[in-house]
Amino acid sequence: MTSTASSGRDRSAERALAHARARSGGPLRLGAGVPAPAGMTRLTRPDSTGQALPVWPDGVTPSLLEEYQVAAVPVERAGETRRVLAATLKCCWRDLSVDPWPGDPAPVELVLDTYRALIGRTDDLMRNWARGALRRLHDSAWIVLDDGVVTLGPRCALWPVESHAQLQELVRRLPEPERPELTVVGDADIVAAAVLPLPGAGGRAELGVAEFDDLLGAYDERRRAELVAAYMVVEHAAEPVAEGRFAALRDPALRHTLGEMLARRGRVLIQLRERWTSGYDDAHTLDLTRPPVPAPAVVSVPEEEAVPAAVEEPAVAERAAGSGVVERAGLGVSERAVLTLVLVHSVAIPRAEGLLPEDSWLSPHPAPVEELRRHTQVPIGELESALRTLRHAGLLAQVKAGEEAGGYVPGPQFHRLTPAARRRLQEELILAAGPHTPLAAAVRARRSAQ
The missing domain is CATH 1.10.10 (Arc Repressor Mutant, subunit A)
Known part of the structure; x- marks a missing residue:
């Protein structure tokens, strides 16, 4: 009995990690004849290999956000x-x-x-x-x-x-x-x-095996629709949504079921006062920063589709990639370097000057483009390409400044950090901005003692 339960938990964890990888790195590659994890559609090629994509509950699409007048993640042009x-x-x-x-x-x-x-x-x-x-x-x-x-x-x-x-x-x-x-x-x-x-x-x-029927089947049609709507909104809205607008966020019982739905896809609910969004489960964030290990039920993602590992320590962007900030994998060295630079200039320095709260990742202090050009060895072409990639991923937002070039601040994906991920990213920022400070030494000492 214990072995069966343990095996079931392992399969659930593998399935959740597969969904998290698909969200982070795009469609999963499947070997010949390998079935798609539950909750995914298998796209089979003539040679029997394929790809797996998560499907939305009850056949809805992110266009449902329009019905609730909730803004989705913007697309450039x-x-x-x-x-x-x-x-x-x-x-x-x-x-x-x-x-x-x-x-x-x-x-x-x-x-x-x-x-x-x-x-x-x-x-x-x-x-x-x-x-x-x-x-x-x-x-x-x-x-x-x-x-x-x-x-x-x-x-x-x-x-x-x-x-x-x-x-x-x-x-x-x-x-x-x-x-x-x-x-x-x-x-x-x-x-x-x-x-x-x-x-x-x-x-x-x-079409793969249904994933949420056992959870949603216990509710009548109205509450089922409320759960699906809340699920789609917290997963696809650009900003956290007010709980007062959605019954599944206000009601503790419905919110618990919503949390179970998210857990099956490697996600968790994140509360920001009276607003809610979703992010990667801390249990899977470290796995998202490593090349996947092949498993019987979950085929590995090719290395080029996985979230890249750190090039060097400290690596703020790598921690961001594995902590719910990055919703799309594939950040290269230039993108990670530029993201780190923006975080240092728009968050770390203003925080050190007492202009930002300790736990805030939103900043009204944009890193000017000219400042970024002066403090990076990345070629101008690569810098502009990296800024564009980070902006498309929601990791950065551009701030216009009238006639001036404006600058960049952390994007809406930083809302999706769990409390534990916020602490880890804060430590990485300390190590990046002041590697020789007493605070950085304390961070390294605490980590070595763990």
Whole structure:
């Protein structure tokens, strides 16, 4: 009996870690024939390998936030990004009688031509914006770019069946691009010459084992809907939400069930006075900073998709990555260096001057861009790219200052730190900002004694 219970706890922990990894690093890679963890859809390729993506409870999507007038995480140049995704759908979903995913490969140039026909402009600026949108969509797994060819990404497989009719109407209304009859290389030749098999080419979606039915089944339809709404809001809202707006946050019994739902995905509820959000469970944060260990039920994430380990100590950004700050993995050396620099200038220095509370990670004191350029050895191009990546991930927010260049402050992801993670990150900041101070020596002594 004890062995069975222990085995069940181990499987639950593996499943929760798999969900945390999928949130941190994107779709999980699955070996041939390996099933997806509970609560995930398996996207199976022709060679029987696949990817696993978490599904939303009761078939809802993050668009539910609009019904409650709650702001989702902002997307930079959201209009261009949506239009480029629509153009990609137009080019890749050629047979509207079947599901949109996986669709067919299409040349990037055809997608750009379709985008130009959609907006009615052909200038270089719009082309550059479109290419930036393609990169953002690729990084977030909505599309897959490979050697000049684009395919629909795994997240497109999560579009509910009920939305397909609306998507079909959208595709029919999008204009066909005006293309020269004679081309140096035809579209079909471009696709055939691309590196195959494409990461997202071909396959089928297989619905996994339901995850929350045993928890939600105990409630009537109204309370079940309240739980699902609260779950989606704390997981996908840009800022913590007021508990007074959601019954599942006000009622202790419903809030307990909500906490159990989150726990199955490696997440926990985080209270900020009378507001709530969610973050990574402390039990899994250290595992998120290491390459995953293969397990029978959970296939490992490739090393390039895992949250990278620290390059050196102290590593503020690494602790951020493993403490609920980073919702999307893949931060490189430059990104971590720039994030650390912003935290030092916008949080550590103002706090040392008595301008910030001890436990605050929000700051009204932006780190000026010129200051960042002066105090980093990262090349200017890499610095700007790192700032853009950190801004997209919600780790930094840009503050405008009229005619001036403005600066950067910690982003909304810092709301998602648990109390234990806040303490760990505070220690890392002490070690980064003042490694030779008595306080840093005390931190190192306490850690060595543990």
